[in-house]
Amino acid sequence: MTSSVRRAAAWLDPADARVEDLRATVGQPTDPADYPHAEIVSGVTVYTADDLRSASRREIQAELVHALLDGPGIVVLRGAFADHAVLDRATDAFLRLIEAQRAAGDAVGDHFAAPGSNDRIWNALEKLAVADPDTFAAYYASDVLALVCEAWLGPAYQVTSQVNVVNPGGRAQSPHRDYHLGFLSPAGAARYPAHQHALTPALTLQGAVAHCDMPLETGPTLYLPHSQKYAHGYLVADRPDFRAFFAEHHVQLPLAKGDAAFFNPALLHGAGANRTTDVRRTANLLQVSSAFGRAMEYVDRARVSRAVLPALRRMRAAGASEAALRRVIAAAAEGYAFPTDLDRDPPVDGLAPPSQADLVTEAVLLGQDDAAFAAALAAHAERRGC
Structure with a gap:
């Protein structure tokens, strides 16, 4: 390889992003033999919390990492938060926080939805701890949460949480990737070299805990399995051809109250449309960060x-x-x-x-x-x- 070719290969050019390459990447099947503890549903690895607990910890963590890194990029954990009394107490606390925001005149939107189409609680982790510390402790004592976080990030991870309530009629999101490079424009992400595109997913684990039943009509998240392996994925969020491909090929799995989904932040995904007239689709969105995403010194x-x-x-x-x-x-x-x-x-x-x-x-x-x-x-x- 010539030096000029090496230099070019170190950077990803948005002009080189082709739907055909994404099609080839996501066209590979999810092989059940690679995931002996999972059921494969629409190409997604689905586990039960009891099966996770009964397996060897290192063995199941290795399987989860394989699914998130080299496999479909998403794991669904049935019954991850099985104590519905704790879940309901947390939901009640979240709804009180939302009502307080509304009473204060705070119309809180987010990155992908206008105020009113959903209700968002930023920094819900801290707010729940202050509002109801006993519920906070019972909620975050989850062994399943710790299992998957340690599998992807190792020890000393840092949890953050944003509650999202998608109201009836809330529209679907455009497909996107998440933190870190996913929060930049395609032009901004293109300024980072290719190895940073490969590195950033290892710094974060994305998750969502269902605080209510989420049949398909409520709009649970849409996923494109295996898309985390597409190198140019941070550069295509605004491309109509990629959005059209996502719309045609995504998968969507219903969740029951207490289920959780965790995914590689580089997986192309987007919340679905809430087509109901009476369900406020409520999820606690977990963004868990590596201990290593920090500088050595504090600088003022x-x-x-x-x-x-x-x-x-x-x-x-x-x-x-x-x-x-x-x-x-x-x-x-x-x-x-x-x-x-x-x-x-x-x-x-x-x-x-x-x-x-x-x-x-x-x-x-x-x-x-x-x-x-x-x-x-x-x-x-x-x-x-x-």
Whole structure:
């Protein structure tokens, strides 16, 4: 391989994304022989909680990893949260939180749905812990949750939770991938080299716990099995041809109350349409992060940003290029929007709210004075709960 070919192969070009390649990737069957503890339903590995508990822990975890990484990319766990009394207490707590949001006039939308079509509780993990710590403890004592999280992420994982209630008539989502690269635009994701596209799914496990029965008419999640293995999958969310392929070939499995589904965040998926007139489809969306997605040192980047802003202004006045200014900003400011307090810092105009680096860039390029920048930085920190 020539050096020029190697350099090209290190980056994924959206122009190279072809539906034919996705078709070939997802056309492979899910071989039941690879998953002796599972039932294969529409190409998806489906387990019962009792079967998971009765198997050798390492053996079943290896099987779950194989399903998430090299197999269909999704595991459905029947009866994962079998204690419906605990589940109902959690649901009641979540609904009280939603009513409090409504009473306060907070219309909470999310990345893929407008306010009103669903009800969203950001940071539901913390809010449940504060509102009902006993229920929190009973809920997150789940051995099945720990089993699958440790299988994919190892120990010291970090759980976050967002409750989503899709109201009757709520529309389906467009197919997409999830955190991290899935929350960038295709152009933004294309800036990351190919090995980062392969790495990012290993940093997160996506899950959903059904807090009510979810027959197909309520719109449980649509999945495209095996699509996590398609290399260009973070670059095609806005492509009509890929959306059409997803619409034709996705699978959708009903869930019973207490069931859970966990999937590789690179799996193409999207919530279905709630075609009922009387069911509020309620799920606790779990996003579990690797312990390794952290920097070694804490840096007060707001302090650094305030300190270097005058130098950036001087560089610009002396004729420095915008590219040079952005390199300094990348070293000084926090360039990633997450984690944040999504109640106060919602992704209103896109998949992610503005980052600290966005504010510094704006201050430099638009020539904000110190007072205006300090106010913008303070407001940003306050929204983020800093």
